[in-house]
Amino acid sequence: MTNLPRKELFHLPEGVIYLDGNSLGPLPKGATERMQQVMTAEWGQELIRAWNTADWMALPAKVGDRIGRLIGAPAGSVATGDTLSIKVYQALAAALKMRPDRRVILSDAGNFPSDLYMAQGLIGTIDKGYELRTPAPEDVAEAITDEVAVVMLTQVDYRSGRMHDMKAITERAHAAGAVMVWDLAHSAGAVPVDVTASGTEFAVGCSYKYLNGGPGAPAFIYARPDIVESIEPALSGWLGHAAPFAMEPGYRPAMSTERMRVGTPPILQLAALDAALDVWEGVDMADLRAASVALCERFITEVEARCPMLTLASPRDGTQRGSQVSFAFKDGYAAVQALADRGVIGDFRAPDIMRFGFTPLYIDEADVIAAVDVMEEILRDEIWREAKYQVRSRVT
Amino acid sequence: MTNLPRKELFHLPEGVIYLDGNSLGPLPKGATERMQQVMTAEWGQELIRAWNTADWMALPAKVGDRIGRLIGAPAGSVATGDTLSIKVYQALAAALKMRPDRRVILSDAGNFPSDLYMAQGLIGTIDKGYELRTPAPEDVAEAITDEVAVVMLTQVDYRSGRMHDMKAITERAHAAGAVMVWDLAHSAGAVPVDVTASGTEFAVGCSYKYLNGGPGAPAFIYARPDIVESIEPALSGWLGHAAPFAMEPGYRPAMSTERMRVGTPPILQLAALDAALDVWEGVDMADLRAASVALCERFITEVEARCPMLTLASPRDGTQRGSQVSFAFKDGYAAVQALADRGVIGDFRAPDIMRFGFTPLYIDEADVIAAVDVMEEILRDEIWREAKYQVRSRVT
Incomplete structure (x- = not known):
């Protein structure tokens, strides 16, 4: 049985629930150290020889x-x-x-x-x-x-x-x-x-x-x-x-x-x-999949109960779905910005898709509930209508 | 007039004369710091948002x-x-x-x-x-x-x-x-x-x-x-x-x-x-070129005077030559290894080319002289004949 999540292996900013690992995964702590090693000890000291020595x-x-x-x-x-x-x-x-x-x-x-x-x-x-x-x-x-x-x-x-x-x-x-x-x-x-x-x-x-x-x-x-x-x-x-x-x-x-x-x-x-x-290392993909499906199911259930203005845009059947859940919402772009502003990072894909990735390596059920708490507030109070959330930047 | 060299901007290992910047340039000191910044502050903290915020x-x-x-x-x-x-x-x-x-x-x-x-x-x-x-x-x-x-x-x-x-x-x-x-x-x-x-x-x-x-x-x-x-x-x-x-x-x-x-x-x-x-920043390419030609000319003159077993394989006319000097030598592979062992890093290109790059950003005339001192010794005493220098690794 794989121990999940493994949050301690990642650099996860405080106050952020990261549901966009399907776009860019977060920084594994080991990567920073390794990069330092490659740059200073290998490239820096070994120069061209590192092709062999490293x-x-x-x-x-x-x-x-x-x-x-x-x-x-x-x-x-x-x-x-x-x-x-x-x-x-x-x-x-x-x-x-x-x-x-x-x-x-x-x-x-x-x-x-x-x-x-x-x-x-x-x-x-x-x-x-x-x-x-x-x-x-x-x-x-x-x-x-x-x-x-x-x-x-x-x-x-x-x-x-x-x-x-x-x-x-x-x-x-x-x-x-x-x-x-x-x-x-x-x-x-x-x-x-x-x-x-x-x-x-x-x-x-x-x-x-x-x-x-x-x-x-x-x-x-x-x-x-x-x-x-x-x-x-x-x-x-x-x-x-x-x-x-x-x-x-x-x-x-x-x-x-x-x-x-x-x-x-x-x-x-x-x-x-x-x-x-x-x-x-040591992750069994079947365990990861079970955790992913459970997180996605929980998210769907919570969102449908608390955010009725969103329409599920992913298959409801977990066996037909990857590790993400998408909801259609006409003002999805603005809503995704408002969410990010409150630390819940998902992303938007044209024309109207709010997309959330569930990555059991560093996301657990408490994160799902906390994320939906924020979603509920933003949608219920129409916080996404604020002018600053309407401005489109190049990447979401 | 450009100030050259600018050795202080590079991480140059002690005891090394690096004449292989034409294959892999050395580590600029600023790159390490920048990478740290990109990894921890941008990727680590901003996550997907860094596409915009950074x-x-x-x-x-x-x-x-x-x-x-x-x-x-x-x-x-x-x-x-x-x-x-x-x-x-x-x-x-x-x-x-x-x-x-x-x-x-x-x-x-x-x-x-x-x-x-x-x-x-x-x-x-x-x-x-x-x-x-x-x-x-x-x-x-x-x-x-x-x-x-x-x-x-x-x-x-x-x-x-x-x-x-x-x-x-x-x-x-x-x-x-x-x-x-x-x-x-x-x-x-x-x-x-x-x-x-x-x-x-x-x-x-x-x-x-x-x-x-x-x-x-x-x-x-x-x-x-x-x-x-x-x-x-x-x-x-x-x-x-x-x-x-x-x-x-x-x-x-x-x-x-x-x-x-x-x-x-x-x-x-x-x-x-x-x-x-x-x-x-502030490098005038004409100044750099003048310095490069001078370094190459000096290298050719010294090598031809002190290493008669090498044959110039680059154009003698500086205007016909890039920023490198090559010499042909039947046992060039071994000689390049022996040189590297003594801190003079050039490279070898099949079938018989010893190749040396001259990069005025971090190489000066004293480096050229010191490099030829080592070359002279290796070739005069046939140090390249040692068994360890005959073994071919994948990259040179």
Whole structure:
């Protein structure tokens, strides 16, 4: 049984209930110390030698293996670096090469926009009549026909928290001869994931949400071990080369998932992420999931009883939902600002979604009750109408 | 007149003469403090709000403008993020779109391998018969024919330090109707660069060498302001969208160089880089260049007088050379290890190049003399023959 929460491992500001770990996880205490070490003792003292003496060269793979443990990926099958958008592009480009006679990329209308944008950019770059189809999430399974080269879906919808059935959709994709790409941005560290059991060819994700790697933390990509050696990398950078320091004129991909690496790894961000992953030691994902579902259920019950002007925008059935709960409210933007002003941090997603992430590593039932106390007050007294909460800033 | 060196701004380990700032710049003292601030006060206390309250959203553009000042790029014309290899891909893909009737990417055999690999990956992705040509560096100008869609060159050769004439080659490319892409990896912060005067469409570079941004620091890309609005981004991520947070289903590029951004920016690395750029305040690049040439000349003179077994592998003429000096030596790998063991850090590049970077920000003439003292001893007494110096590690 996992001991939860583990608040003592995080820097959590006083007076704040943080329900936005699905956007940016809080600072793990170990990350600060580790960064100090990397900067002064490694970069500062060892300089260029730290690639060897501090084993910076091995850090991307080490971090990949640690993430792999949380998503059911075997050692050596997860590469880290770049941003999630880049990893989406790599997976899509590789998948299209695997189905040269097909011209459809199938996603859904609920996917995170950047995933769709990257597909659009790839289609424009190849310029051979590829088509991106985005049916409603509930219509995806039916839309998987034998025209489809690749099915690219985000498992947990960033707005509603609605969760696709990875195994069922992957099976359907394979039955239709399509390649599968899963985006685990809102899954890794949030719900139990087993990429191996799903049979998916590719999975990608980011590490600054539930994995608490810090702002702009590196992304990851899983490639199924049996196909790795046949992948043709579109972004064929030197760190994906079989022998990066041989400085050969021709690209020759590494015979492992390392071929999905591109350029020089972001060591400072990787070190922060590596330290952040320490908080997962001894965490059983089934325990975490049970705690997450309980927190979400409690939140829904409390909000529906005390804030009748909000409409649940997430699936009511916990098995269909990730680790977040969303409510629709016309003035959601202002309400989210008013909440933050009182220490309850959630976020807003256009056009009208108030989104709250529940992360059992550092959130408990008392936090849920306290958060709803504040919500009730803001909504009942219409505090969100104050002029200062109407001003839109760039990011929420 | 710029005061040089500025050793007091850097953490320089005792007993080390660091001639490898062309591979990884040393730690600027201000970067440690800044990182502490970003982690504890911004990420730790502000959490997600820091995107606004600490203005993380503006950091990529701010850093881009600061780099722009060092390469002659106007404010707003340099985007930062990703790795240099990704930026090469973006520039190449955009350039090919600008010349749809041409099928040749022209580079040179001395280019950094990753640049060539990325071109190969792009060619494979588009799969329409594109060809990468890599003549010898001295034959590039002649090879610019009207078949060439894009000329992609690294200004300063990573091995020899040989420097292309940016303005002359760009003019030649334009006369032939080709688009120009310059890689400034070994130029930015090393030699005076004026991308505006050169007329180049694109320039890319990294920031962990002469700009001292730290291991894996973000890359940059310049796009000539008059063409920005017509660029079709291949890597069309949400941060390059005109309205990233509107979450529109279709990609609509920002009407600025911001369209060359892709995913969520690496805030920790950007903050370290931003602090590192402080050391450039008040530095006149002409003064820096004069100091660099003087250091290199002195090094060549001393080495040739005292280490006759080494053969100069860089241009003798300072105007043809970047801020590094390379010598060929059959047992260069071992010699570089023996040097490092005695505190003189240079690096080795296959097959036989001993490479030394001269960075007037923190290297002075006394360092040059002291370094050659050690070199003379190692080579005269054949200390490099010791068994421990023969073992090859992964990175040098």
